[in-house]
Amino acid sequence: MNEVIERILNHRSIRSFEDKPLTEEQILTIIECAQAASTSSFMQAYTIIGVTEPKKKAALAQIAGSQEYVEKNGHLLVFCADLHRHDVISDMENKDLSEPLESTEKFMVACIDAALAAQNAALAAESMGLGICYIGGIRNNLPAVADILNIPSRVIPLFGLTVGYPSNITDKKPRLPLSNVYHLNGYQQKTDVFSDELKEYNDSISRYYLERTDGTRSDTWTGQMAGMLEKKSRMYMKGFVEQQGLNKR
Known part of the structure; x- marks a missing residue:
């Protein structure tokens, strides 16, 4: 590298x-x-x-x-x-x-x-x-x-x-799973796969916030996005x- x-x-x-x-x-x-x-x-x-x-x-x-x-x-x-x-x-x-x-x-x-x-x-x-x-x-x-x-x-x-x-x-903030972002030869429209990957990503984001804030914050990424977009x-x-x-x- x-x-x-x-x-x-x-x-x-x-x-x-x-x-x-x-x-x-x-x-x-x-x-x-x-x-x-x-x-x-x-x-x-x-x-x-x-x-x-x-x-x-x-x-x-x-x-x-x-x-x-x-x-x-x-x-x-x-x-x-x-x-x-x-x-x-x-x-x-x-x-x-x-x-x-x-x-x-x-x-x-x-x-x-x-x-x-x-x-x-x-x-x-x-x-x-x-x-x-x-x-x-x-x-x-x-x-x-x-x-x-x-x-x-x-x-x-x-x-x-x-x-x-x-x-x-x-600390470096975790990004979305690569497979959620990079699609080969066309958009892969598999909502169930997307959802499963996002659930795993939510867990990693929650851990990131818990560690960064000494347990005072545990947001999920999808929760953050939904809260932001509804406003x-x-x-x-x-x-x-x-x-x-x-x-x-």
Whole structure:
């Protein structure tokens, strides 16, 4: 097993960081690694916003559910799906590109491009001995995030990425069984097999939480998912995305 694979398999989210900022060299290297990611048709349809102003970080932390590590970290990055620069291209090349830019396909391209870039950034950071945590909680209130970060039309902030020096490293969280995720030559629709595998997975997740919390928590994965999904959350999203001029066709 090589060092890259070991690094990937050793990943865990870090939610407690030392009070130590990243150097400019570290930040720029992480961004360059993000830019090296694959991009659909060379569109490069994303933007990364670094947030260093304490008031802005505090505001974003509040939006994300009062998560302290969004405010206190080595550096905070916000990854955005971005077709705004392609609007600029429309003017530069004197072409009406509004229909394709408003399509679901191009919205998906922008989201995928941003996710690929972010994972490159995360791997680069971890290879430096840093820890990371993805922050989906900024989507709790994207209009407010857009105001804080001066977001233009055809841009959607998707998630944050906190990076820094870990002050506490938790145990690695077990993932789904491989056979539940990897299907050969087509989707294997065997609900009874899925259910049996998920029951076994529930046991491993319960053990993980029991050990991590000294017996105060014993959630199952399916119970977590059912509890999360039954709550109506971020139901404003479709309207906000369309308001930004994306995913309208």
